[in-house]
Amino acid sequence: MDKKCCSAKAESHKVEEQITCCSSNTINTVVKDECCNTPSMSKEENTKITTCCSSKESDNDSSIPVGCCSNSGNTLDPVNVNIDAGIKEEFRVYGMDCPACAVTIEKSLSTQQSINGVNVNYSTGKMQVSSTEELEFESIQKQMKKLGFEVEPIKVNNNFKNYFIEGMDCGSCALTIENHLNNLPTVKHVRVNFSTGKMKIEHENSTEEIIKEVSKAGFKASLITPNKQTHSPARSSNQNGAVIFSGILIALGFIGSYTGISPSLTITMYAVAMIVSGYKPVKSAYYAIRSRSLDMNVLMSAAAIGAAFLGEWLEGATVVWLFALGLNLQNRAIEKTRKSIRGLMELTPPEAWVKIGNELIKKPVEDVSINDVIVVKPGDRIPLDGDVLEGESSVNQAAITGESIPVDKGKGSFVYAGSINEHGSLSVKVTKLIEDTTISKIIHLVEEAQEKKAPTEAFIDKFARIYTPIVFILALLVIIIPPLFAFGTWEDWIYKGLMLLVIACPCALVISTPVAIVTALGNAAKNGVLIKGGTFLENAGSINAIAFDKTGTLTEGKPKVTDVVVFDDSEENMLSIALTLEEYSTHPIAKTIVNYTKAKNIQAKIGSQFKNRAGKGIQATIGNDTYFAGNVKLFEEIGTPIDSHLEQILSLQDEGKTIVIIGTVENIFGIICVSDTIRKTTKVAISNLEKVGVKQVVMLTGDNEGTAKTIALEAGVNRYFSELLPDEKVDAIKQLQEEGYRVAMVGDGINDAPALATADLGIAMGGAGTDTAMETADIVLMADNLEKLPHTINLSRKALTIIKQNIWFSLIVKAVALLFIFPGWLTLWIAVLSDTGAALIVILNALRLLRVKSE
Template sequence: MGKKCCSTKVEPLKTEEQTSCCSSNQPIQIEQKQSEKTTCCSSNAIDSEDAGDCCNNNSIITEEAPKATTCCSNKGADENPKVSVDCCANSSEILNPVHTDLNQGIKEEFRVYGMDCPACAVTIEKSLSTLQSINGVNVNYSTGKMQVSATEELEFESIQKQMKKLGFEVELNKVNNNLKNYFIEGMDCGSCALTIENHLNNLTAVKHVQVNFPTGKMKIEHENSSEDIIDEVSKVGFKASLITSNKQASSPTRSSNQNGAVIFSGILIALAFIGSYTGISSYLTTAMYAVAMIVSGYKPVRSAYYAIRSRSLDMNVLMSAAAIGAAILGEWLEAATVVWLFSLGLNLQNRAIEKTRKSIRGLMDLTPPEAWVKVGDEVVKKPVEDISLHDVILVKPGDRIPLDGDVIEGESSVNQAAITGESIPVDKVEGSPVYAGSINEHGSLTVKVTKLVEDTTLAKIIHLVEDAQEKKAPTEAFIDKFARIYTPIVFILALFVMIVPPLLTFGTWEEWIYKGLMLLVIACPCALVISTPVAIVTALGNAAKNGVLIKGGTFLENAGSINAIAFDKTGTLTEGKPKVTDVMVFTESEENMLSIARTLEEYSTHPIATTIVDYTKDKNIHAMKGTQFKNLVGKGIQATIEDVPYFAGNLKLFEEIGTPLHDHLGQISSLQNEGKTIIIIGTVKNVLGIICVSDTIRETTKMTVQNLEKNGVQQVVMLTGDNEGTAKAIASEAGVHRYFSELLPEEKVKAIKQLQDEGYRVAMVGDGINDAPALATADLGIAMGGAGTDTAMETADIVLMADNLEKLPHTMKLSRKALAIIKQNIWFSLIVKAIALLFIFPGWLTLWIAVLSDTGAALIVILNALRLLKIKG
């Protein structure tokens, strides 16, 4: 049998087939026996020999009767008695769970992509359990992880093939106990990171190492002890400290011995300089200069030695060569001054750059290491790592919430600024979600844990920001390439200057060697290499603290060039919580018309359908028995009640089915012009009534649009599926420049492309799920409400953690400021280098001034980038 997949039309499945299919959350009618199995679906169709299941968007299929099936999304069985399976993403209780044994045989862990609801996990468990040699499967929907146990070695290809049939992607999740993270102190530019990598790669116990300069972190896979790695890093002249478990080790601080060395050598140089003018022996002043060089130059020279061994031309090599060369030429004052200025500059740079690295590390210390857990009638303190899903924890007033969960008892206000950037505490009552790292202001809360410590929203924020900091922006990647070419060229040029002119008798050896040494100092592109990553890391940290996740430097740069923003209307510009404002009845009693409306709308997941259902519930209106439910995408819904086909939908739907509307068009047009959404209830023969629904503009919408205009956004556009009248009314109230109305989901993509064709760089703002095609088409995808949806955090380029628009103008302002500072840093670094190069040959530049210009430029670049921390949200 072939694959059975459907959109708006469904062919009846044969009775022996065990799966069914639906699309876009739509209920369908399928002729099948009661004995057929329940299936869950994902976003992709199954290509199976038996049958295919192509449901998506959290849909699940279940049986109500021999000839009726339903799909549901975001509805539990408690809300809809016709649905016998709880398919909400917030529930973990699924019909007929598979019980398997994971304690026997070979075990492997996988990461699963594409699960829409917990029922999908059950489908995977059932399917994989049928494979030969597998004796246990456990799929965790919340974490997206799957553990498989088998009697013999697992074949990844067979599991991957089976998962593809089910519509999911899977990858082997290798848990590597030898992979560890370290903080590295003392790195001054990217070449320092390269030196560490090259040195450690020479060790047989090291399998892989990656050092990231902007974050000051090292990922390394090694078989020897952590102490051995720390010792090896110290040989190269840097200090490493291990990051353990979930709690990050505190960042190392620069040793007071190094500060003391800089001060002591500075005093020696000053005394020797004064002594040279007061008759002190030249041998003594030279000795003092030499001691000062050894004291402050020990670390750079040692680092230079390992850099040379690692075939790396870093700044330590260049500065050490310059200082030693000056000493050989007898220029002891300059040699000592070069080393001292270099050490002083590094000390100041490290202090400054540490502030940029701390821009995100503050989040790491927000979650308490322990929590009060209810065990029976007692409350005991446990480490957060030992707490399981569904455990109940007690959060006292003033305490930080240790794990994500749902409040099951108590009321309080919670400050969740660290997560969402909201400055005002949020009221929490029974059923409200709370996030790890937020502060319980007053009142005790009893919380049921919904996420383990490694899966909390805060943990994901930290992980995403760290990943973002490690990704190179286009500008940064270009400068790194430039520096790799620039440094060796200037180094070779320096050797040429030292050797060729004196050989051709254009001057003395001493004169040209001195100029060559100055050229060596100028060869170090530290300020240029630092210019971009420091600014990006600082901006990403600022954004994260203000409740905005930017997925990397590329997206930060993209945001800075955006000049048009398209908003999805429902839930973005508006509250997304529509209310029934008018009910008009023409041929039936109001109770009967509303009963028909509830019967139809209960099988739809659209927010307006949910609003109508809630309205009828409040009025104690009961649903009738319906069959042959069918969703009509972009138009409405259809079902058969008492052998009569009924419809609920927009004007377009009733025009297509030929219902007489001439008596109602004037009234419908008038209501639409008031900005109300019209839901018509009727049959092919007549209209039973009209239900008017209206959504309200967010309080922050108008101010957000105005602030975006101030920050250089030329076009603010609204995209909606509403009719022209409703769209026009809301667009006018929101203050947007343009609107596109009556759009089907795929037509939003066309609207984005139209804006791009007009020459705009377009950002799309939506919820990260339903607007996925438009978000992908836009130059930049921005999702709202990331704290509540993992999908939004994973799909968009930028995530606004709070469910409001207040932080969007801040994001645009921060991005533009970051771009401006990056350009300032690059131009400043290049100009300083160019001036220094020009001043060498006329003899206007001294060696110590060359060092001062290099280290000073790097310090100025860092301090300029730190200005990004002061931009307020």
């Protein structure tokens, strides 16, 4: 191979050829070697594989099938052969950890009767199922649960609605609501997410009935209406009043016990305080038990009732009051984490001024159609995405792209919904409906990300499901066994058992991870960085090498023609041939040459039989001769004598210029030199990446050695790979991984799809301008601003640190409390305080992520 891998000091390394397995129908699904089920291919066979997700074949032979072994759209996998046949339905899958999970799901579901095709896309978390008859969601859900995954249908359904849920204190509360509603025959499917405080439910009865059923379980629900500004319901002032009132009663009872007030009166005050503060927890506990769920309400209610049974009225009242107070404080704190993204929802105004003839009519944004013309006045937020028809202004689009400086907009400019028109009136032609705007997609993707469980969160949830019942059973054994064998009184051991019940509540542990992830995702979104889930947030924190595509990532991606060298021909004729060849190419360098020649009023010739030479250039027939435009490798391949010009070509390449040679098999007519410029933010970004602990910053480019070396030195990267074909970028990523690095790949989200997917983390640039990048990459930098990358890595690492702190703190508090039970050093109210206090501290610790700033 001719591929070169060099450090910025021109050290040479050899890269071995490896097989690239990729999906044929998704642009970012590349399955690593361990997930490939097809036999190994030889190097010769591999050259005939379609460059992943591209319509351009590696050897121009379109008859060769795609050699993919992906779980997503693999043409060699019999599971997916008939995916287009029969009735098709799409589902969202939760809990996949790697592409191998997708393969497992496909193989399992394909064994069911009537299913003739299954296609699972790990990257997007979506599954398509094709069946010969109407699919039964319940059977698919049951099978998926057996495999350890959760699934929900993706379909337009008027009965499928979203609700805000108020009053959830931990993940077990969400399970209680789900279990309660699943017992209703009118509810088809329900999913409650504690982290976001939302419930997604498909039901046939009315909204009022669902709200009533949720209230029976001890929680408050409110419908989220589409395309409207929404906010979480405020905490009820009645709950605050109940906490204050019961606190006063406990204080009066405590004082009265030392001032001669009759014991019956103090007990009455304690009992009333217990009823006032404990009504909601006991009610929730009742529905939790009915739903076969051991949540914190069950444990705390049992502890309080047990204390009253033992005659410890002050202790029981204090337990209930501290529990209610702790929940109040927790809910206030966790609401801040849920607001980390909710502010984006309020950016788009609910109405727009629509120009109809000579009149301006105010309409709700959902009533505005594509191609309508809206007028945005100075200081107003832009309600919908569109193109500027008239007017000039500066627009603050920080909410979408994270750019702190307003961007000048004029006729032909694209503007985003939610951005602020600083000055000047703008007439905008609407290009997207409210549900399709960039900011709507950002909100949708971030909310999806918040609902996806990170590996740490999934592990903690599994641990809590095992831990809670075990400790509950242990508490019963502590209550029963010792007194049976005369090791103390029943009262002492019942009291110790009740304390153990309180300690059994893993609320702080369960909260430790999701609140940190939700907060970090919200922070990133507000800074113009879209992280697609907790898994990718955790991955970003472990990255120690980053590979950059050169063109359009490290550089501006807007090359300019710097030199035109002519041999044995006129400049006009040579440029005319170049224009003819490059006019049909979409490559950035080709566009540069076309623009240059047209600016000089050069006319194109009549060409035919255009053929792309992947990674080398292009050819076409003009008249009776075949002409070529491309790099040295192309002309060496076709056998053109270039030795006499090689010294001049190498000299120009050493200056960092990209060389495009124009000629035929017999002769070279001339050379066009093109060069790109480094982005202003590149050096600062790379410097900051090294500061946050990234050990290797690598550049990948198809350019020659000279150009690559010049750009690498200017950008400040540690290492570069030059003269890469598109599929060879994958090999470069794999080599870094084999060297022990956790690698992130930064590209444009389309051309670099195979490398983005092969890397441990795929990061796309400029997602605000391309829906594909937003849909396919793991992390999207909404603006073309590399300075957001160090912030993302830093935020991810701080999130991981806080998650570890929370987990260890929660476990240590539990361990200390357990040790203090048996010597009699722990009281029931201290046990409650340690539980609710630990949960509150965990939440407040996670909130520190809101203060992580983009430098």
